[in-house]
Amino acid sequence: MSGNDNPCMSCGACCACFRVSFYWAEGTDGGGVVPIELTEPLSAFLRCMIGTNQRSPRCNALSGEVGKTVACSIYAARPSTCREFDRSGEDGRPNAACDRARAHYGLAPLSPDGAQMD
Ligand code: SF4
Ligand code: SF4
Numbered sequence: 001m002s003g004n005d006n007p008c009m010s011c012g013a014c015c016a017c018f019r020v021s022f023y024w025a026e027g028t029d030g031g032g033v034v035p036i037e038l039t040e041p042l043s044a045f046l047r048c049m050i051g052t053n054q055r056s057p058r059c060n061a062l063s064g065e066v067g068k069t070v071a072c073s074i075y076a077a078r079p080s081t082c083r084e085f086d087r088s089g090e091d092g093r094p095n096a097a098c099d100r101a102r103a104h105y106g107l108a109p110l111s112p113d114g115a116q117m118d
Contacts, residue, residue, distance in 0.1 A: 007116045008087055012070030013101035015082075016058040021048040022079040033077040049079070067105050 024047045026032035027039055038061050039047040051060040061078070064070035072078055088098040088110045099109040110116060 006087060007110055009071070010067070010069055010116075011087075011102060011105075011107060012062055012064065012066045013105045013107060014085055014098060015052075015062040015070070015072065016056075016066050017101040017104050018052065018057060018097070019048055020052040020057075020059055020079065020081050021046050022081045023047075026079050034079045035074060035077060038074065067107055 021042055022034070024030055024041070024045055026034045027036040027047055028034065029036045034047075036047075038050055040050050040053065042048050042053065049059045049061060051058050051062075058066075059072075061072055061074045062070060063073055072082070085097070086093060086095050088095040088102075089112050092112070094112070102109060108116070
């Protein structure tokens with residue numbers, strides 16, 4: 001999920017579609033900021049957000065209803081995977097994974113300028 005006042009605030013699909021994994025040291029136990037109580041180990045070097053490593057993923061840090069109103073409860077402390085996941089059209093670049101996540105929830109892809117299409 002990207003930030004600020006944008007279509008992500010009424011989407012959240014990517015937070016409930018993929019496994020969200022990252023280098024373990026991004027957790028608070030490794031000197032990082034991601035609260036480890038919201039993470040689980042994946043391997044010796046990787047952690048993931050709890051709730052995302054399952055058949056129907058949904059990150060435990062996501063509040064609200066996908067496609068309506070959502071928020072990330074650890075927005076300032078979210079992992080790099082989330083910070084680097086741009087919404088489609090952000091900075092003029094498409095993001096097929098954003099489009100795919102939205103389609104999974106019956107949401108139209110964002111227009112090339114990142115706005116919501118009706
Ligand atoms: S940490 Fe926040 S931005 Fe990342 S998947 Fe979870 S709810 Fe989404
Ligand atoms: S799927 Fe795309 S529009 Fe929806 S929250 Fe994620 S980045 Fe934002």
